[in-house]
Amino acid sequence: MGNWLLILTICAAAIQSCVAVDRGNFKTCDQNAFCKRQRATQPGNSPWEILLDSLNSTINSLQVQVISSRSQARLQLQLIALADSTLHFELDEVNPIKLRYRAQESLSGSPQLSSLKITEQSSDSISLSFGGTGKAILLVKPFRLDVYDGDQLVISVNARGLLNFEHQRVRKSNEAARNEEPASEPTEGETTAEAEIKHPDEKPVEEEEEPGLWEETFKSHVDSKPYGPTSVGVDISFPGSRHVYGIPEHADTFALKQTKNGDPYRLYNTDVFEYELYNPMALYGAVPFMMAKRQQGTVGIFWNNAAETYVDIEESSSGSVVSSLMNLVSGGGNEPHQQTHWFSESGIIDLYIMIGPTPKDVVRQYGSLTGKTPLPQRFALGYHQCRWNYNDQEDVHSVNKGFDLHDIPYDVLWLDIEHTDSKKYFTWDPVKFPDPLEMVHNLTANGRKLVTIVDPHMKRDSSYFFHEHCEQNDFYVKDKSGKIYEGWCWPGSASYPDFFNPAVRDYWASRFALDKYEGTSLDVYTWNDMNEPSVFNGPEVTMPKDCLHYGGYEHRDVHNMYGMMVVEGTIRGQLMRSDYKLRPFVLSRSFFAGSQRFGAVWTGDNIADWEHLAIAVPMLLSLSVSGIPFCGADVGGFFNNPNTELLTRWYQAGAFQPFFRGHAHLHTKRREPWLFDEQTNKLIKASIKKRYTYLPYWYTLFYEHEKTAVPPMRPLWMEYPQDAETFSMDNQYLLGDSILVHPVVRSGEQEVSVYFPGVDTLWYEIETYKVYEAPGYQTIPVAIEKIPIFQRGGTIVPKKERARRASSLMTKDPYTFIVTLDKQGKAQGRLYIDDGQSLEYQKGSYIILELNMEGHTLSSKVTNQGAFETPELIEKIVIVGLSRAPSSIADNTGRILEYRYDATSQSLVLRKPNFSVSNEWSVNLKM
Template sequence: MWGKIKSLFSSESQKEGAAEEEGEKPEDPPTDQEIVEKLEKGEEEEPKKEKEEDSDDAGMWEETFKTHTDSKPNGPTSVGLDFSLPGFENVYGIPEHADSLKLKTTDSGDPYRLYNLDVFQYELYNPMALYGSVPVMLAHNAHRTLGIFWMNAAETWVDISSNTAGKTLFGKMLDYVQGASEIPQTDVRWMSESGIIDVFVLLGPSPSQVFSQYASLTGTQAFPPLFSLAYHQCRWNYNNEDDVLSVDAGFDEHDIPVDVIWLDIEHADGKRYFTWDPNKFPNPKDMLEKLAVKKRKLVTIVDPHIKVDSGYKIHNEIRSKDFYIKTKDGSDYEGWCWPGSAGYPDFTRPEMRSWWASMFAHDQYEGSTENLYSWNDMNEPSVFNGPEVTMHKDAVHQGGWEHRDLHNLYGFYVQMATSEGQISRSGGTERPFVLTRAFFSGSQRYGAVWTGDNAAEWDHLKISTPMCLSLGLVGISFCGADVGGFFKNTEPELLVRWYQIGAYQPFFRAHAHLDTTRREPWLFGEDNKQLMRTAVRQRYALLPYWYTMFYHTYRTGEPVMRPLWVEFPEEVNTFNMDDEFLLGKALLVHPVTEQGARGVQVYLPGKGEVWYEVHTRQKHTAPLSLYMPVTMSTIPVFQRGGTIVPRKDRVRRSSSCMHSDPFTLYVALNAQNFAEGDLFVDDGHTFNFEKKKEYLHRKFTFAENSLMSRCADPQGRFETQSWIERVVILGAAKPASVHIKLPDGNESSLDFEHNAETSVLTIRKPAVNVASDWIIYLR
C-alpha cells in the first residue's frame, strides 16, 4: 500500500514538472479523496520499473538524527485521541516528570513526554521525559474524580489545554461582556508513536473509587517486607568488605538505626552482575552473615546490560539460549554501558524472565544469602551510544515486535523477573524487595521506585514531594528520592532537612555519587548528627503505622503518601497544594525546603477538623492557615483528630530487633471526642499472611470515654509477645480514674498522668497482649 501511495505522488510530480517545461499550467495535485478512489479502482499509474524498485527499498522511511538512523521498516505510524473534560481544571498524574503536582497547560511549550530515558541531571519544572512512564491521568473537581488510562508502551506525548466548556470564541466574548459564568474545561490529547488505541476511562466518582478501578486493571502495590520500610544507607560505592562493615559498625556506635546497606556497580567483578570483585569482596557470605547477626540486609545492583565476554557465564548462557534482543538485521543487539560492550536480554520473553529468575538461586548467585536483595538500575534501558542514551527503536524483540512498540515496558519486565527470582529462591515463602529506576503501569506489583539521579540542591529537595505524590496517585506508593541528593556535595543544613523529609516519604534511602564526599550522618558534626539521628528514629517509631498503611494500599490501591484533596475532595484550597501532604488518613506533613527558613505557612484542611502538632501536642481547629516558626530540630507534623496511630517508641538498631517490642497508641480526639484506627501485625517478611492467614488485624475505637480493642478480621491468627505499653490520648479531659476490662470480666485500675496545659492523658502499662480484646474506661 505504501508503495502505491508513493507511486501516485511520484507520477503526479513528474507530470507537473513536464507541464512546467512546456509552459503549461500544471494540474492541481490530487486530493486525498482522489488518491483513495484511484487506489480502490486500481487506476494508479504504473511508474517505470526502476522507480517501482525504488519504492520497495527497505530504507524508504528511514530517518537520521545526528549519528543515529531509525529505519522504520513498517513506515511511520502514530495513534492519538482527544479528551474534553468539562467542569475540570485540575489534572494530575502521568509521571515521571520533575514538575508540580498539578499538571500545567502545554499550549505555549512542549507536551509532557512519556519515554523512559537515562537522564543525566534532569531539569526541574519541565515536561521532559525521565526514567519511568505511567500513562494515567486523574482529573478532579469538588464534585467528582475521574481517570484516564492510556495503555500504550510506545513513546507518548500528552498535550494539555485549558478551555471553556461548549463555547466558541464569540460565545466567550459574549459571556465576558455579559458577565456570565463559565464552565472550565481541560482538553487532553494523547499521542503515541505506535500501537493501538486501548484506553480505559475510570469514572470514580470518588478518589478512592478511581484508585480501586485502576488497581483492578494493573494490580495494587506489593506488600513490602517490613525491613524495606526502614532506613537504607547507600552510595556509589562502598569500597570493600571492610568499608561495609565499618559503616555498619558506625551506625551502632552512633546509635542510629539502619536496616540495609547497598552496593553499587563497583562491587561486581568488572561490572559482571551476579559476581563479586574478588579483591574487594573476597568473602561476601561472611560479610552478609555478619550483617545478619544484627538483623540487617544488603542490596546489590543487578543491571540488565550484560558484558559481552566469553568468560562470563551469564553472557554465555543468554547467547546460547538466543535470549538477546536483535538488531533489525537479526544479529544480537549490542550497545555501550558500564561494562563496555553489552548485550540486552529480551525480558519480554517469559522463558528469558524465568531463566533470569533462576540466577538468583543461592547455588547460581555465588556468595548470596537470604538477606541479599536487589536493585535494578539503568533499565530504561540505558545505552550510552544509543539515540538519547537508550536503545534504537528498530531493535527487534521476540515475535518481530520493534523496540519502539514496547520501550516503556522494558524496565517493568526487568523488575518483574528479578522479583520472581527472589520469590523462587525461597521456595515461594519470602516477600521480595526490588528497587527499580524505570517503570510502567503495574510496576507497583514488583517493588519500589525512586526519583532517579537528583542533585544536592534545595530545589531538588522541594520537587521530591510532588514527584512522589504523582507516583502515588497512579498506584506506585513505594517511592522516594535520594536523601541528600545524588549529584554534588551537600551542605549540613540541606542534608538535615532532607533526612527530616525522607523520614516521612515511603522509601527512605540516602544515596550519593562516586565523586561526592562521604555522607554518613556522623561526619557532619555532633549537632547535625543528632538531628539526623532524631529523624531516623522517628521513622522507626512509626514503622507500625507505615506497615499498616502499606497493608491498606495492598488491599485497596489507595496511596500511602497522598495529596490533601484525596482526603478532602471538596476543599478547593487543596487542589493546587504540593508543599505538604498526608500519610494515610492520620498524619499531615509540611516539609521545610527553604535554606535558612525560620517559619513556614501551613494549611490545615477540613471544616471543623481538629489537628494536633505531633511535637508540642498543641491543638488547632480547621480550616486554618497558620504561620509556624521552625528550628533545625523539627518540621511541622500534625495528627488528625479522630485517628489512632500505633507506634513502637523503643527504637533499636534495626526493625527486626523491634519485632516483639511493645506498642504505644496515640489517640487524637476530634470535636466529637471520637477516634479510630487499626494495626496490622504479622511476621514481617513472608507470604504467610496471605497463604496461611497468619496475621493480626486489630481495630481500635475511642467513643463515649472508652477505648476498645477488637479483632478487625477474624480470618487472621498470629501469636505475638508484643503488648500495649502506653496509651496517649490527645484532647482529653482529666478523668477521676482509668480502668481496663478484659474478656473474662476482670477489671483493674491503671496508672495515668494528665497534662492540663496540653490536655494530654497518658495511661501507663495496660500490659495487655496486642492480640487480645479489651476496653479502657475513663471515669
C-alpha cells in the first residue's frame, strides 16, 4: 500500500505541475549554499597573487602557481594558445585530494595549438602575445588576466577580485579539531595532498560552522558532500561591451538582463513543466557560452564546466575597477559595460577566451572547440507531426492518410511514450501496435519517416531485457552508498544507465540494431526525452547530486552533461545500424556544449499562448549563437489549446525556424490541420507548403553551418555588427544573409514595425516584391494570411516551388531562383545539392552552384561536383528590381529565352530555361 501511495502522490504532483510550474520544486540562489557563498565574495582586495618563481613556459603555454595570501592555498594556472585567436585559461588545485572532473566530452577533439610568446616580464606583470592580434597581460598582485585584441582591452578576468576556489578537504569534528596538534606530516592513512589541504598554513583547521558545507537539505532531500565545499568562481568583465548573449536555456530576452537585484541566471538541467517567462530559472539544457557585443567588435567565452553553474550580470558603474582600467588603457571615458560573475559547484575553472573580432569569427572559434551540427538528412528540415500520443496503429494510419487527403506535406510522424509496452523502451505495446513494421512501411511508401521516443529511465522489471542486462553488467548509476540508484519516472520504479561508462554507451547503441529493436527499419529515428535526467521523486525533479558515476565522479560534477551522453550513444547506434552509410537524426530535450554534434533540440514544454509564441524567437536565437543551430519550439504550444488565430500565427512563424514540429500534450484537443475551419486549414497548409518551397535554401544554410559554424537562424547584428539599433532586437531575425523574418506574436495585430538593416540596402517582400529601403523602421500591414518576410537586395535564393507530400518526393523536381537586385544591379547566391541522406557528401559527393548577377548577366559556376550526379533542372528564374524590361534574353549558347516582365513589381520571370544544375551557364539581358 505504501508504494502505491507514493506512486499516486508522485503522479498527482506531476499532473498538478502541468497546470503551472511549481517554483517550490526548484532552488533559488538563496536556497543553494554554494551560490550564496560565491555571491557573498566581495569585490576588491583579492588575496590571490602569482608566484613568479614557479613560472614555466613552452612554445604554446605558460604554467605558474597562484597563491592566496590569506590561506596559503595554491592553484595551478595554465594558459594555452589555441589556433584561431583563442586563449585557454585553466585553474585547478595543486595536489587535490581527488582529481576534479574536467568536461572534456564537450570538446569535438583536441584543440589545435598556436604560439604563446612572453614579450615582456617584470615583478609586476607578464605580457604575452597569441593568435595574430591577441595580447594578454598577467598582473601579479593581485592576480588578474587582461586580454586585448590589438590595443583594445576586450576581456578582464578577476579585475573585480571575485576569484573564489574552494579546496577539497577532509571532514573532522569540532571536538577533534580543538584537541588536535598542528601537523605538517600526513597522519596514518592520509595522503600528503590531504595533509596540505587540511593544514595549508601549518595550523589546525576547525570545521566551519556555516551550513551547507558538508551536507545540504532541500525539502526532504539531503545532499551529502564528502569533500566539503568545492565550488569555483571568478568575475569576467567585457570592457566596451554593453550587451551579452548566450548561456541558454532560459525563457528570457535575447540580450541578457542585469541580475544584481534578483537571482543569477542558472544553468542546471531540469524537467520544468509550463516554464515561466522572463526569469533566469534553469530549464532543460545548459550551454555555458557567452558572446559580448560592442560596436567595434565581438568576443566570446566558454566556461567548460558541467556542474551546476550560475552567472551574475551587472552593468559597471562609473568609477568601477574595470571602468577605471579602460580609461587608463584606452583613453576612453567610464562608459558602462558588462561585468559577469561565473561560479560552479564543482570542477575546475576551465575557460576559453575567443577574441573575434566579428560575431562570425566568434562562432567559428567556438565551433572549432565544441563542434558543428553535421548536415542533417533533408527530411529532418521538413514538417514533423507529433502529439502525446497517437493512440494506436490505426490512428497513425488515419493521420497519415489525412495529410494526403488534404494535400498537406509532412515528413515525419512521431510516437511518444504510450507506444511502448508498459513504458519499457525499445518495445511496442502488443495490443495498440501489433505490427509496427507494417505501420512503418505504410509511412515510408509515401516517402515519410517515423520517430519513436527512447528515454533513459529504465523500468525495474525482471522481465525487461534492458533492465536485466544493466543489472547483470553493472551499468546503472549508483547512489552515494554504492547501490543501484532507484528513482521514479513514467514507468514507476526506474534506474538510470550510467552513460559516462563507455561500455554502457556501446550497449545502448547496440540496441538500435534492426534485429534488436524489433519493428523498426532504417526509416525509424529517435527522440531522447526526459534526459536531464528527469526523476519525479528526486531533488528538483532530477537525480541526487551525490549519486556516483563511472570513474568515481559524483553526479554533481557531470549533471549538465548527462543528457548529451545519452544522445551520443543514440547517434552511434543509428550510424552502426546503417553501417555508417546514413546520416542519423535524434531530437534531445537536454543538452550541453557540444550537443550540437549529435542533432536537434527543442525548447520543451511550452504553453499555447501568445507570450510563448513570442519568447520562441529569443530562445532560438540564444541557442543558435551558442552553437546549437538545429532548434525549434513546439508549434501551437505543448500545453493547453490554442485558438485558430494563435495556431495560424504559430505555423507561420514555425515554418521559418530551423526545427519545425507540431506537438501537443496528451490532454489537449487534437490539432491536425484539417480538424479546424476551412480558413484555418488553408492558412496552415499554406505555411507548411511555403516551408517546403524553401527547403533548398535551408539545406544550403545547414551545409554552410557545418563548414563555417555560422547558424542558419541569426540575429541581425551577426550580419550588421556595427548597427547598434540591432543589439537588443529579438522580435525579428535573419535566415542566412538573405531572408528577414518578423513573426506576428500578438492577437489581433493589424500592423508591425519592421526594422530594415544595412546602409543603402533594399529589402523585397517575398510575394509582392514591394521594395523597402534601409536603414530604418517601416510599418508593415499584417493580414492573417501571412507574416512579414523579406529578401535582401543583392541575393539569390534557391527554391523548389512544387511542394509535394514529403521532401523525398521532391528530389528530382526542378529549381527556381529568386534574384533580388541591389542598387548596383548585382546579386549573389549559392545552391548546395547532394543525395539528401547519406554520408557520401563528407567524401566530396555534392554539387555547389555559385550564382552571380552583374552587368545584366546572370551566371553560374560549379565549384564542387565530386562523384555526385543529378538530373535536376532549373525551371524558373525570377529577377526583381529591374526598372524596365529587356529587349531580349539569351543564354550562353545564343538560345533566345522567353520571359514575362511586370512593371508594377519590376520583376522579370524567365520560364523553363531548363539549365542543368550540374552545368555552368549564363543568361544575358539585353537592355
